[in-house]
Amino acid sequence: MKTFKKATDPNILKHVNALDNGEITTVSLKHIFHHGSSKYPNLFRRLDVTEENLRTQELASGTSFAYDVMGVNGTGFKYEKDNAVEEFRNISMNELKSSKLDWRDIGKWLPAIKNWGTLINLAKMTYNAYIEMGQEDWYDLGEEYSTNNTFGWEEDGIRGYVFASSDNKTLIISIKGTSMGFGAGPTVPRDKENDNLLFSCCCAKVDRTWTPVCDCYKGGYSCDKTCLQDSVDGESLYYGITLNLVNSIYHEYPNSHIWLTGHSLGGALSSLMGLTYNLPVVAFESPGERKAASLLHLPHPPAIPWDKMNIYHFGHTADPIYMGSCNGFSSSCYIGGYAMETKCHAGIACTFDTVSKLKWSVNIKRHRIQEIIDNILKVWWNLFKLFPDCKNDDECEDCGLWEYIE
Template structure:
C-alpha cells in the first residue's frame, strides 16, 4: 500500500505555497495498491543492490552485474560524454510490467581514493546542501555552499530552504525523469533505488510520487524532505532503507571537522531516515569496525547480501526486521530561525 498525490498539479501547488507563502495545505492523497519489491527476501535485495551498483559503471565494464534474462532492458541517463551530474540506468522487465529507476550515488573525491570522475563536483554540492545542518559550515576554515550561516551556531532556515530549491539540485532533475518514465511506461510499476546520495534522492522521489523505494546506505534524508517543502503522505512505509552499523554516513556519525567525511570536504551531518530501515548490526554481530570504507555498495553486496545473515536466520527470517526510526534527533547544536541578521561570523 502506498499513497500517491491526487494530481501532479496539486502537489506542485501545495509545495509552492509552502515555500513562498509559508502556508500548509490539507493535501489530498490517494491510497494505491502497488506491486513493490519483496524487501523481506534477501535475494530480492541482492538483485536491487546489483542494479544499484550498475548505476556507477557502463555495461562494457567488467564489474557490471549481469541481471539475467528477466531484465533485458537497461537505458542509461546522464552518461553523455559531456554529462557531469545526475546519472544511472532505467531497467525494465521483458514485458515492461516493472521498471526500476537506479540512481548513482556520490563519486567520492576523498584523499587517496583515486580518480573522482566527472560527477564528483556536483555530487559533493548536492551532498553538502542536502545533508549538512547549515550550508556545510563545519568550521571557520570551510567555504559554505550557501550564505545562510549567521553568528555562532545560528542559521537562517528560510535561506537554507531557498538554496535547496535551486535548479542545481539533482531533485528536480529526478522528478522530470520520473514524469517521463510514467509517459514511456504508463502501465508499469515503477520502483526507485539508489545508493548513498542516490538512495536519498530515490527516497525523495518516493515521497513525491508514491513509488516503492529501496535505498542502500543512504544518509538521513528526512531533514532534506522538510527543507524542500515536500508534502508528506500519511505513511512513508513504501520507502525502505538498507544499511549497516559500521557505515558512519548512514548512521549519521561521519561529522565534525576531524571526521573522515570532513577530510574529503563533505558535511554529512544528517541522521534521520524516512520510511522503515533494515539495519544490519555488523558492529555487534560481526565485529566490524566503524569505517567509511564500508560505505560502498560493493561491501553490501559481497559481505552482507551474498550469503544468509546469521542473526536473521536465527529468528526465522531472511533479513532483519524493517523498523521505523523512533525519536531521531539531528543538528541539535544549531539554532534555526527566520529573522537572524544577514551577517556571518
C-alpha cells in the first residue's frame, strides 16, 4: 500500500497554500524514547512499538496512535557548515559576541500548518506523549547499569514519541510536556524544576516565599547572567537530554523528513531542538522560549531569519502560560510552584483570540491540550472561517524589569 497519496479532498485541502504539492501520509507510533535527567542522567532507553501492542494500547487507552498528516513543498535554510550551530554557540558563550552564520535557501518538506486536519492530528500526537506504555521490553541505549531493577526510573527525565510512515520517509517526534495537577504523573518535580529554569526571569525568584532553583539571584531585580546561562545548560537538564534524544533519532534516520511537535514544555523543547537542528516545528501552548534560546546561545536573528525557521507556535489568548501573563506579575501563573514569566516565542506565533471571539476568561485550566483540540481546532473554522493571526515576536521583550549582570 502506498504511503503517500495525492490530496484531492477539498475539505482536507482547505487553507493549504501549496495545493498542488500537498500530499497526505499516514504515520503511526513506532518508538518511544525515555531519557533520564538529574536522578538517572545515564538512562537512555527505547521501546519499539509493534503493531500488535499498538492495537492493544489503543484499546486500553481509547486513543488512536495512527494519524494522517499533510506535507507541502516549502523553503527553509541550510547551514553551509555542518558544525555551524556548535561554532555559533562556542563563539557566543566564550567571546560574548554573535557569529556570522553562512546559510542558503533550500527546498524542504514541511507540515501543512494551514490544514486543519494536520493541525488537529499533530495536537493529538502531543496528547499521546502524556500516555505511558505499560511494557517492560525497553532497549538500553545509554550506559549500562541496573535500571531494569531500579525503582523509580520512570519518574525521571523526558519522553519522545516517534511517529513514522511505513517507509520512514516522514518522522514526527512528539516531546512530552509538563505534567501538572492532581494525579498528573511522577515527573512533576523535575518538570517543574526545568520549567522554572527555562521560563522564569531568574530561577523562579518571585518573592521571599519561593525557593529559587539556582543561585543566580542577586537581590531586587538583579540576576547573574553567566550563572543563569550555566544553570539552563546542564547535561542532565531537559535541553541537554532532549538534545541527546533528538540527535540519536536524527542520525538513525538520516534520510527522513523529521518534524517536531509538543505541548507546553514539550513544545518549547521542540522549538529549541528546531533551532539546534534546523528542523520544522509545530508547538502548542508553549511558554515563551526565546529567552531560553538566548541563554543557550542558539542562533537567532539577525544571524538567521525568523521567517525561514519554519517554527510555528499555536496558542490562544485565554491561556496565561502561552501569553506570558506572569511577565506582568499577574498571580494567575504563580500557582503550585510554577513561575512561567516569559512570553516571547521564536519563529512565528499563531494566536487564536478566544477571549474576544469565544468570550473565554483567562484561566490556567485553559492551558490543557484538550482545550485546543476539542474547543478550538475542531470548531474554529466552522465558527469564524478565519485562520488565527500569525506573526513573529521580534519586538517582544521578556523580563524588562530585570538587570542581568555579566
